[in-house]
Amino acid sequence: MNVLLHICCAVCASACVEKLRQEGHRVCGFFYNPNIHPPGEYLKRLHETEEVARKEGFSLIIGDYNVHNWSVRTTGLEDEAEGGKRCLECFGLRLENTARLAREKGFDAFTTTLTISPHKNSQAINEIGRNISDELFLVRDFKKKDGFKRAQELARKYSLYHQNYCGCIYSLNERQKNGRIQKSTCSLRTKSPAS
Numbered sequence: 001m002n003v004l005l006h007i008c009c010a011v012c013a014s015a016c017v018e019k020l021r022q023e024g025h026r027v028c029g030f031f032y033n034p035n036i037h038p039p040g041e042y043l044k045r046l047h048e049t050e051e052v053a054r055k056e057g058f059s060l061i062i063g064d065y066n067v068h069n070w071s072v073r074t075t076g077l078e079d080e081a082e083g084g085k086r087c088l089e090c091f092g093l094r095l096e097n098t099a100r101l102a103r104e105k106g107f108d109a110f111t112t113t114l115t116i117s118p119h120k121n122s123q124a125i126n127e128i129g130r131n132i133s134d135e136l137f138l139v140r141d142f143k144k145k146d147g148f149k150r151a152q153e154l155a156r157k158y159s160l161y162h163q164n165y166c167g168c169i170y171s172l173n174e175r176q177k178n179g180r181i182q183k184s185t186c187s188l189r190t191k192s193p194a195s
Contacts (some may be wrong), residue, residue, distance in 0.1 A: 001108035002026045003138060006098040007060075008033060008167070010048035010160045012113035015151035016142050017056055020111075028107070029053055032063030032097050034070040035090050037169040048161050055158060063097060070168075082171055083121065090168065092128050099133045109138040116142035116151055119166070 003025045007013040013029060020027045031049050036042040042065055053060040073093050077086035095112060102110040112129065115122040122141040129137035141147075155162055165175045 001138075002106075003028070004061075004098060004102040004105070004107040004110040005029050006094055006110065006112040006114070007031050007049055008094075008113050008117075009045045009163060010052040010158075011151055011155045011162055012116045012142075013049055013052050014056060014154035014158065014160075015147055016111075016113045016116055016140075017052075017058055018150070018154070019140075019142060019147065025109075027058050029058055029060040030063060030098055030101060030110075031060060032094055032101075033167060034064070034066045034093070036065075036167040037067070037172060039065075041163070041167070044161055045163065045167075052158060052160070061101065063101075069093070074168075078170060080170075082166065082174060083119070086168075086170065087120075087166075088124060088128065091125055092132070095125075095129050095132050095137075099129075099136060102133075102136055107136075109136055111138040111140050113142065115140055116147050118143055118148050 003020055005013070005016060005020065005027050007029045017027050017029070029049070031046055033042065033045070036045060046062065050060060070090065070093060073089050074086050077084075077089060080086040091114060098110045098112065110133075112125065114120055114125050122143065126137075126139045126141070130139065165171045
């Protein structure tokens, strides 16, 4: 099958692409992450993903960095805990856009790297994907069979940048509050990083 793979970051992409290819699929990546904050972090993760695509030899489509759409989608959920309703809305937004692109470009299926993380609920992510498009969504739990371990191995092989928070301003603030990373002086922007 010709599969459109939503990619959250380079570290997660490498092992997921490898697994899908082992299953006999052709893979095209889709980097769509309007949740990532600040814009410099977005650009860093995008650059790393472009490098993995080049090294692994797969095509990569880059989605819009529209923080405003993400902010609207998650309004009222600012105080949700990591992994709660806000995250589910974020996953939904990204998978809806992946499904739309998959239909527009004639892909046989779409799936996401999000299920490789041991910090994310694969069952919930797969349910969101099936609800969006049961006929197109490829259910996977990429963390199974040492998938996350393989992602770490490939990250070391390619010397990939490994982020220390999920991506959004709320996960960043939570990490800072818990003293896991230094405070950022950046604020939420709604324009493209190129603007």
